[in-house]
Amino acid sequence: MPDIYDVAIVGYGPAGEVAAATLGAAGHRVVVFERQHKLYPLPRMVTFDGEACRTVQATGSSVDKALSTAVTLTACHFGDAAAEPLLSLDWSGQQCGFPAHSSIVQPDVEAVVREKVDALPNVAVYRGTEAFGLTQHDDHVELTVRPKHSTDPAEERTIRARYVIGADGTASFVRQAAGITMRDYGLHERWLNFDMNKLTDLPERFNRLIMIMDPKRPHMYMPLGAMRQRFEIRLHEDEDEERMYDPQVAWDFLRDEHGLGEQEMSICRQVVYHFYTRVAERWRTGRVFIAGDAAHTMTPYMGQGGCSAIRDGRNIGWKLSLVLSGAAGEDLLDAYQAEREPHVSAIVFASDGLSRLVNIVDPDEAEQRNHAMRNNLNPPPPPFPKLEHGVLHREADSSVAAVTGSLSPQGRLRKGGAEGRGDDLLGHGFQLITRHTPRLTETQRGTLEAIGCSIAVLEDQADPDAVTDLDGVYTRFLKDHDADAYITRPDWYVFGTATADGLPALVDELAARLHLTDERQPA
Known part of the structure; x- marks a missing residue:
């Protein structure tokens, strides 16, 4: 057992699994404690969006295996008592290279992520183990654990970790031990x-x-x-x-x-x-973070509970990875709540509003609702949120452009002799997609190397980073947004777009937003 782990994760559901896979794949020493002895074999989470599929592609052994029994969902209907739709949300199309919405079997998805984690020698997973003690120090956290239901002091042990992630559900021990309250x-x-x-x-x-x-x-x-x-x-x-x-x-x-x-x-x-409907007032206390149901609970009407937990795990995972590698300063970790809380809160409250609409049990009030919905008398549902805060490019007036903070596309590429999904060829971290060979200084290229950013050049085929855009997905995205290049983050959100002349400044801004250090080492 290491003298000190980089990260200890309490709870091994979707948020904990994705965080463990993200940090473990980056080479960090991770320990996971989960109360249950085995993976829960029955379905719970069922709706999965393309963004979540892309994260499983990055963190699992085989996304195709995870989705082998999935069914595409093209709409979400809200109907009257006779099941005649009064409102239909369009869920069709593609997102991140996958169907925008699918019905999945959760154990199939979790199994491939756990399979990936189990293959990582730097990640230790202790099942049937619960945490019951947490003490923070200036440079580490002590976490005391024991076998589930044990009261024998001889079976207790204390480990040290630089950071702790509490992904241990609605009754989260970590959240309570860190003194974090939920807004109900x-x-x-x-x-x-x-x-x-x-x-x-x-x-x-x-x-x-x-x-x-x-x-x-x-x-x-x-x-x-x-x-x-x-x-x-x-x-x-x-x-x-x-x-x-x-x-x-x-x-x-x-x-x-x-x-x-x-x-x-x-x-x-x-x-x-x-x-x-609950959201934590804080998502970080010192070296302790919370994620998934420990940080937010929602009604199921948006189908986003599990997807939101997966977003949490990926977001805190890549940020901690940069800090642990020495590439980024600790200030980057403050962006976790700044990004995730507004995004998930928009989903939580949209789902809350749908809940209050669905659960009307007074017949007269229900008929008034139905009349308003049939005749389009209500305002349309709000658009699905994008990122508006944190590690994002700002325009000259400090605003965030419409494309910034939206999900980046994933198409099929050819690179060398290989063909496949773009992320599988470019890697699952930062990506710079550009029409032409980027005109960057050595310092700027060093920035991209330090954060593990891959480069894909679409048009200059003599460039060593040249790729072939097999379906035109990346080329269309650049054309649609009148850009020559864009940078996407490891959680698939667009950091920003730029012209060829503006790309160096975009890279410099990325370094500043990430709080990159002068002593950065390649990721």
Whole structure:
């Protein structure tokens, strides 16, 4: 066991897995503590966007394996009691080189990330182990752990780490030990979830995601990968939660509402979920950070709980990696909350608003809602957020351009004799995509080397960094934004675009925004 780890991670769900894979792949010494002995074998998170797929591509052993049973979702519908859509959110198209939205099987996705982590000799994962003590010092954190449910002092041990990430869920020990409180926005719902194994093909209508806003009992259904179906129903305030675990409750609802029974399906999982709208007031205290459900909880109407946790893990992962390598100063770590909290808060509150729309149980109020939605009397849903703060290029007036902070594209490239997804050929870190050979000083090229930034030259094929844009994805992006070059971050967000003449200044600004040190070493 090392004298001191670079990072200790408490909790090994999506946020912890992605953070461990990101830091471990960069060569840092990482230790992970997870209370459960084994990967939870049943689905929980189900909706996955293209951004999350791209992160799994970077942090997993095989994104194609992770998505082998996924189903593309082209829309999210909100319907009346007869399941006639009143509002349909367009989820079609591509994002980051993947379908914009998919229905996935969470254990399939987690398995490939854990497979990647297990292959890293510098990452140690201790399952069936819980943390119960945390003490911060000037240059490290002490974390005391023990086997799950153990009360034997002889089984306790204390490790030291330069930083700690608490990705240990809604009841986070790390968050509480760090003295971080959650802001609670007063929403609490109980929904019964039952995931079903499909024994035969279901009618076509079940191949969609729809929230049915029936004031008698709001409910929903959607495909759960290719082989399962998810159903959820809202519990009334006076309903006994324990009774909801009786399989007959599921069968009665499926028979009465959908005409389905044991000939078509079997029960995979039946559980009551409590939904809250909460966001942590702080995401960092000294050398301790929180991520995922430890930092925010939301209702499921945006399908973004798991995706947001994955964003957290990737964001803090690449920032800590630069600081630990000595390339960047610690001030960079302040950008973690500055970037993630506004972004996830926009999603949390949009989902909260949809929740209050869906869960109207007064018939008259429900009819007024339906009338307004049928006649487009309500304002449209807000656009999905992009990054607006932190490590981003600023215009002359300090504003952020529309393209800055948006997701960068990923297409197929040819480089040398290899063809494939762009990130697989260029690497999963910073990328400089440029039409022509960049005119940079040695210092500026040193900046790109220090942060592990790859260069892809699209048009000057004699350049050693030349690539062929097989589908024109990167070329179209530059044309659409009237640019000669752009830089994308390791979490796929556009740092900024530039003309050929403006590229040197963009690289200099990146170095400043990252708080790069003078003694930087190549990443």
